[in-house]
Amino acid sequence: MKDLVNRLINLGVDLGTRNTLKKALSVLGEEPENVDRLYVEIKNMVYREKMKSFEPKDKILFLPHCLRKADKCKAKMTEEGYECAECNKDCKVGQIKKYAERKGYKVFIVPGGSMMFSIIRKYEPKGVIGVACMKELILAAENLEMPINGVELSKSGCINTDVDVDKVKSIL
Numbered sequence: 001m002k003d004l005v006n007r008l009i010n011l012g013v014d015l016g017t018r019n020t021l022k023k024a025l026s027v028l029g030e031e032p033e034n035v036d037r038l039y040v041e042i043k044n045m046v047y048r049e050k051m052k053s054f055e056p057k058d059k060i061l062f063l064p065h066c067l068r069k070a071d072k073c074k075a076k077m078t079e080e081g082y083e084c085a086e087c088n089k090d091c092k093v094g095q096i097k098k099y100a101e102r103k104g105y106k107v108f109i110v111p112g113g114s115m116m117f118s119i120i121r122k123y124e125p126k127g128v129i130g131v132a133c134m135k136e137l138i139l140a141a142e143n144l145e146m147p148i149n150g151v152e153l154s155k156s157g158c159i160n161t162d163v164d165v166d167k168v169k170s171i172l
């Protein structure tokens with residue numbers, strides 16, 4: 001990945017713009033279906049050091065509501081997303097939330113992008129970390145004018161999705 005980023009930088013590519021990146025990646029012979037994933041990975045790489053320089057209290061972690069244990073979840077919906085009741089030790093939302101809050105992060109469990117944007121407007125974090133499907137990660141990466149790191153769900157869908165918890169922990 002580092003080699004690819006260096007080649008893009010040497011080509012003078014604007015890494016913040018998906019369309020420009022898409023064109024550059026095709027010039028470099030990358031498969032079109034890999035472009036979205038590469039775009040998110042490149043953003044992660046570009047912002048990694050900046051994100052590390054911020055205190056956890058100045059960053060927000062967004063988790064997707066579809067990662068809850070849908071049939072048993074005791075979380076209540078509020079204006080700022082679901083309030084996790086930590087009802088199930090096997091639930092990855094509960095596991096990640098507990099870990100992140102212990103470190104000092106603000107954590108929100110949201111149903112989608114529009115609630116995420118209103119929470120960001122209210123709390124004005126310095127950086128944002130998101131766990132989401134590729135479509136939502138792209139939406140955030142293209143529209144948020146701030147450092148962002150993203151982790152893609154390993155299984156997407158509307159309910160009972162999945163993610164690699166260690167991968168999320170590694171960027172917190």
Ligand code: SF4
Nearest residue numbers: 073084085087091094
């Ligand atoms: S741990 Fe939280 S998010 Fe997971 S099922 Fe229980 S209340 Fe819902």
